[in-house]
Amino acid sequence: MSEALTVGRSSEIAFALSNRAVVIFVTILLLAPSALFAGALRPIPAAVVFMGCAGALILILRDPSRASPSPLDAALDIRRLALFVGLAGFLLVLGGAGHLLYPPLDWRQRDAVLADLSAGALPIVYDVDDAQLALRAPLGMYMLPAAFGRALGLGAAHVALWAQNSLFLGAIFYLLATLGRGPRHLFVMALLSGLSVAGVAIYAALAGPPNLLRLETYGLVAWHPAWQYSSSVVQFFWAPNHALPGWWLATLLLLQARGQVDRATSAVSIAGAMFWTPLGAAAPALWLLFSVCADLRRQALSVRDLCAAAFGLGFIPIALYLIVSSGEIKHGAAGLDAVFLLRFALFALPEFAIAGYVIANRSLIANEYLGLLAFSCLVLATLPLFKFGPGNDLVMRASIPALVVVGFLFGEILLQGPATGRMRFLLGCALLAVAAPSALWEVARAFTHERIAISDCSLVEASQALREGDTPTNYLVESARIPAWIMDASRNGARPVRERRCWSDQEDTRRTLQALEPWRKPKQSEPKQSETR
Numbered sequence: 001m002s003e004a005l006t007v008g009r010s011s012e013i014a015f016a017l018s019n020r021a022v023v024i025f026v027t028i029l030l031l032a033p034s035a036l037f038a039g040a041l042r043p044i045p046a047a048v049v050f051m052g053c054a055g056a057l058i059l060i061l062r063d064p065s066r067a068s069p070s071p072l073d074a075a076l077d078i079r080r081l082a083l084f085v086g087l088a089g090f091l092l093v094l095g096g097a098g099h100l101l102y103p104p105l106d107w108r109q110r111d112a113v114l115a116d117l118s119a120g121a122l123p124i125v126y127d128v129d130d131a132q133l134a135l136r137a138p139l140g141m142y143m144l145p146a147a148f149g150r151a152l153g154l155g156a157a158h159v160a161l162w163a164q165n166s167l168f169l170g171a172i173f174y175l176l177a178t179l180g181r182g183p184r185h186l187f188v189m190a191l192l193s194g195l196s197v198a199g200v201a202i203y204a205a206l207a208g209p210p211n212l213l214r215l216e217t218y219g220l221v222a223w224h225p226a227w228q229y230s231s232s233v234v235q236f237f238w239a240p241n242h243a244l245p246g247w248w249l250a251t252l253l254l255l256q257a258r259g260q261v262d263r264a265t266s267a268v269s270i271a272g273a274m275f276w277t278p279l280g281a282a283a284p285a286l287w288l289l290f291s292v293c294a295d296l297r298r299q300a301l302s303v304r305d306l307c308a309a310a311f312g313l314g315f316i317p318i319a320l321y322l323i324v325s326s327g328e329i330k331h332g333a334a335g336l337d338a339v340f341l342l343r344f345a346l347f348a349l350p351e352f353a354i355a356g357y358v359i360a361n362r363s364l365i366a367n368e369y370l371g372l373l374a375f376s377c378l379v380l381a382t383l384p385l386f387k388f389g390p391g392n393d394l395v396m397r398a399s400i401p402a403l404v405v406v407g408f409l410f411g412e413i414l415l416q417g418p419a420t421g422r423m424r425f426l427l428g429c430a431l432l433a434v435a436a437p438s439a440l441w442e443v444a445r446a447f448t449h450e451r452i453a454i455s456d457c458s459l460v461e462a463s464q465a466l467r468e469g470d471t472p473t474n475y476l477v478e479s480a481r482i483p484a485w486i487m488d489a490s491r492n493g494a495r496p497v498r499e500r501r502c503w504s505d506q507e508d509t510r511r512t513l514q515a516l517e518p519w520r521k522p523k524q525s526e527p528k529q530s531e532t533r
Contacts, residue, residue, distance in 0.1 A: 019178060020063070026171045026248060027060045029164065031272045033143035034318060040122035045317035045486050048206060052314015056268035059308060064259065071178045072260050084186075085170030089162065091190075092169065094446050095237030102449035103216065104238045108503070109472070111455055112462035116495075117142050118149025118157040119456075123487055125479045126460045127494040128471060132478035134489050135459065136324050140276030141165070141241035156307040156457055163336055167245045169236065175251055179258070181415045188411040188500065189404070193231030193438035194351035195431070196220035201413040214516055219445070220438045224347050224415045226501075227384050227395045232407065233439035235400060237446075246280040246400030247274035253284060253401070254408060257368045264308035271312040279321055279388070279397035283379045290375070317486055331388040344384055355380060355406050357413070359429055364413045364420055373409055376402035380485035387465060448459065450505070458495065459483040467504045467513060 013091050039523045059453055062237045065072075089097075092116055096103025103111075108397050116135065118125050124135040147495045150158025167421040173186050180186075181283035200223045204210050215220055221234050235243035266287055290303065301309075315480040362370060388394035413420070455462065463470045479489040504511065 017078075019072045019074055019076055019175065021076055022081065022171050023063075023265075024057075024061060025071065026168060027057060027065050027269065027272070029144075029168050029246065030140075030245065030305055033054060033140040034272060034275045035319065036143040036147065036314065037122065037139065041467050041487055042485060046128055048314050049317055052271065052311050052315075053309065055311030055314065056272055059304065059311065060265050063265050064230075064304075064320065064526065065260055065263055065265070070242040071259055074178070076249055079235060080185070081170065081179075082175045084173040085166055086171035088173055089166035091233075091236055092240065093206075095233075095240070096441055096446065098158050098163065099451055099454050101446040101450050104445070105509070106238045108466055109459060109475070110241070110456075110463050110507075112457055112502075113137065113139070113475070114146060114149065114161060115154055115456045116144050117146030118154050119458075120492060120495075121150070123479070123482070123489045123492060125492065125494045126458065126476070127490060127496050128460055131486075132479040132490075133460070133476040134482055136321065136477040136482070137166065137475045137477060138241065138274075138276055138278055138322060139376075140245065141274070154454060158454055162348055165240050165244060165321070169240070169247070171291070172247050172251055175255070179251075179254060179260070180411060183519060185408070185411045185415060188414060188432060189407045191436045192354060192403075192407045192410065193221060193234070193430060193435040194229050195353050195434045196223050196231070196350065196438045198514060199223040199347075199350040206346070210391075213512065214359065216445075217512055217516060218374060220441045224343075224351075226343050227347050229351050229399050230389050230396050231435070231438040231442075232332070232403075237442050239397070241278040242280050242397045243400060245276040245402050246533060249273055249281065249284040250404035250408070253372055254369070254405065256367070257372050259368075261306060261456065263288065264302075264304040267305070267308040268311055271315045274315060274322070275318050277315045277397055277400075278319075278436065279394055280400050282398050283376075287372070287375050320483065320486060324483075325481050328531040329389055330473075332386075333395075334385050336385075345429070347384065348381075352433065353431055354410050357408055357428060358409045361420075362412045362426060364416060365409050369405075371407060372405055376405040380532045381408070390472070393474070421445055444495050452484055452503045452505060455502045457500055458497060460497045461500050462502050464497075465500065465506050466510060467517075468510075474522050 004058070034049055035053045038046040038053075041049065093100050095101075096107055098111070102195055113135070117139070122135070122139075125136075126133045141161070141164075143163035145157045148160035176189070177183055177186050197220065200215070200220065202208050203223055210223065218232075219234055221228050221231050230238070235246070249270060252261055253264045256263060256266050266284070270281050270284050270288060273284075292305070295301070357378065358365075358373065362373065365373070380399055384393045388392055389397075410431075414432065415426070418425040457465065459475055460471065463472050463475075479494075482489045
């Protein structure tokens with residue numbers, strides 16, 4: 001009997017420390033910000049959000065998927081997980097986490113959001129030129145670190161942000177390596193990008209010398225003036241608030257394709273990711289809808305699917321908060337004229353090379369992935385038809401899950417080695433070599449630019465320090481427009497805004513942005529430029 005008891009306890013420990021524990025842990029990181037945000041809502045919508053979070057977590061805890069063999073049911077390799085978390089933490093430090101090295105330009109406003117949330121709880125309202133503007137943005141990445149910031153100070157918030165993101169990204173790396181071909185698979189995915197170097201060369205040949213200031217500021221991935229499919233490293237360095245949930249949803253869809261998790265798990269995760277990245281969650285949501293419609297032809301939805309739909313409704317208050325006055329954000333559809341078609345052809349040639357390689361060699365990947373591959377390529381091909389956000393954030397953010405899927409399958413093909421064909425392998429290596437400079441360019445910037453200290457400027461102060469008179473509509477909305485039944489936007493009062501020097505390189509940064517964005521209106525006190533200039 002004692003021997004049987006020992007075996008039973010061992011199996012319980014093995015299950016508790018299986019790779020499924022990583023899925024549960026990331027789910028907690030994903031959903032916790034929504035639960036914290038509920039504290040800023042009115043009682044009824046707060047209760048709805050809490051129930052949505054609790055129900056989503058319960059569904060994932062009880063995921064019945066048991067495809068055989070199942071990597072998720074293998075024993076958790078804690079040392080390997082710790083290694084991936086450490087690798088993720090180092091990568092994020094290179095991207096400016098904690099300001100130990102130079103942070104990319106986008107962190108000027110991201111730091112400001114973290115500073116505002118660390119200074120006081122939601123709702124946050126600013127007094128700007130006698131107008132009351134409320135913070136309205138996807139705040140998923142900031143909520144947990146800001147809680148530490150309110151208790152221990154802004155420095156603690158930055159440390160907590162780095163720790164949270166390292167754990168999140170390290171867990172993703174661990175699962176992708178487990179599902180794929182080990183650490184080398186991640187190395188390939190991290191180096192991947194469109195063929196930006198080729199794009200720069202083609203654009204220079206057609207339109208003249210490249211804008212070196214633009215490439216220095218925004219990276220090689222900004223070679224095309226209209227669209228950008230961000231490389232893996234650019235995603236991690238510039239926009240982890242979009243990259244982390246985007247990579248996570250792509251990981252879940254890959255796991256779902258292999259029967260490792262079920263559709264209900266993916267569904268509630270997509271709902272929870274919306275508070276991090278509404279644009280990044282859009283394509284996975286469409287894929288899920290497609291799979292549901294395909295199943296309805298053969299059978300009714302399962303109880304878990306119906307429960308996932310019910311718990312997903314719990315995130316509606318967050319969705320309503322995020323879409324308040326979203327029509328004021330720059331958006332529209334592209335005109336399908338000759339100029340658009342020429343620009344798109346120029347963009348597609350280097351940016352779709354990796355996807356083209358995967359499609360051409362699709363016989364080397366598991367059949368279960370083929371539908372997801374086709375959908376991901378369709379997403380990448382159609383995103384340039386639409387515009388949303390400054391700099392067309394839709395293309396940059398909504399493409400992340402699709403790029404991760406394509407990158408994972410590229411690694412799956414390449415890492416089978418020359419045995420599948422010497423020329424095929426050499427072509428894959430060549431594509432990776434041409435793609436890699438985008439990542440190396442970002443790393444080089446971290447060491448060639450002087451670091452800047454952490455700033456406690458508010459979002460409005462930081463925005464106006466970058467561009468005079470700027471009030472970003474993707475972050476701010478008139479507080480009166482937030483429905484009173486969702487949130488009492490006037491509860492905490494309005495914060496005054498003052499003109500401040502937020503960073504040591506503020507003047508140089510403003511001049512750079514003015515040079516790169518000549519369409520912005522000049523100050524009224526300044527003479528307009530000559531029309532013939």
